[in-house]
Amino acid sequence: xxxxxxxxxxxxxxxxxxxxxxxxxxxxxxxxxxxxxxxxxxxxxxxxxxxxxxxxxxxxxxxxxxxxxxxxxxxxxxxxxxxxxxxxxxxxxxxxxxxxxxxxxxxxxxxxxxxxxxxxxxxxxxxxxxxxxxxxxxxxxxxxxxxxxxxxxxxxxxxxxxxxxxxxxxxxxxxxxxxxxxxxxxxxxxxxxxxxxxxxxxxxxxxxxxxxxxxxxxxxxxxxxx
Numbered sequence: 001x002x003x004x005x006x007x008x009x010x011x012x013x014x015x016x017x018x019x020x021x022x023x024x025x026x027x028x029x030x031x032x033x034x035x036x037x038x039x040x041x042x043x044x045x046x047x048x049x050x051x052x053x054x055x056x057x058x059x060x061x062x063x064x065x066x067x068x069x070x071x072x073x074x075x076x077x078x079x080x081x082x083x084x085x086x087x088x089x090x091x092x093x094x095x096x097x098x099x100x101x102x103x104x105x106x107x108x109x110x111x112x113x114x115x116x117x118x119x120x121x122x123x124x125x126x127x128x129x130x131x132x133x134x135x136x137x138x139x140x141x142x143x144x145x146x147x148x149x150x151x152x153x154x155x156x157x158x159x160x161x162x163x164x165x166x167x168x169x170x171x172x173x174x175x176x177x178x179x180x181x182x183x184x185x186x187x188x189x190x191x192x193x194x195x196x197x198x199x200x201x202x203x204x205x206x207x208x209x210x211x212x213x214x215x216x217x218x219x220x221x222x223x224x225x226x
Contacts, residue, residue, distance in 0.1 A: 008201060009222070011091075011094075011096040014093050016100065018041075018091070027041060030083065030106060032078065038058050045089075053168075056090040059086075063083050064214040066084055066086055066209070066215055066218070067215070067216045069158035069159060070158065080106075082107035082109050083105075083106050083107075084104070084215050084217065085104045086104070087102055087104075088218060095168050098165075099203045101218045101220035102219060103116050103218055111215070112215060115216075115217040118153075119217040122145070123219050126145055135191070136189065137186060137188060138160075138178075138182045138186030138188065138190055139183065145182070152208065154210060156208065157207035157216050157218075159183070160181040160183040160184075160205070161183075163203055163205075164181075166201055202223040203223060204223035
């Protein structure tokens with residue numbers, strides 16, 4: 001268990017380093033497309049860590065595309081001044097998966113900045129709630145994520161609030177059933193082992209949206225490993 005957690009922790013630490021470098025190099029900027037930003041991040045990740053392999057599609061969403069959850073494939077947009085942007089990347093470090101998501105605001109729009117703050121606060125509240133409930137199920141945590149969206153004045157934007165994470169390729173090992181997601185139909189305690197008796201580790205996602213304003217914010221990181 002400790003080796004597994006140290007490997008997942010190290011993978012996330014490197015993902016954090018990558019995202020810090022993205023900010024330092026000001027890759028998030030207006031006048032370029034989402035695809036261009038995606039390519040620049042891919043190149044940066046290769047320069048920093050030699051990463052060529054990702055366990056899920058790399059997501060850069062700006063403007064109204066921030067409304068869309070993971071499985072959607074909206075048209076490529078050009079980033080505008082004062083846009084909101086989120087990233088969702090799943091790099092693989094030495095066969096261990098990371099899954100890291102952050103939201104960026106160009107300019108000083110107070111509503112977008114509030115959304116950016118709210119998802120960070122909600123993520124911490126979701127983690128605290130998970131820790132307070134030893135037998136919590138995926139459906140219970142998803143319901144709580146939706147309650148948090150309402151509390152902060154938003155709508156929850158996705159069909160789930162996170163998923164399993166582990167050694168690549170965890171999706172082939174675990175499958176794509178709702179039991180492997182923080183999903184409204186997952187009634188299995190999240191701390192239960194998998195079907196092979198192995199421990200399970202989770203990513204918590206927060207995706208809040210405002211359909212009228214056509215903006216969304218997204219944050220994700222490890223839930224079960226500090």
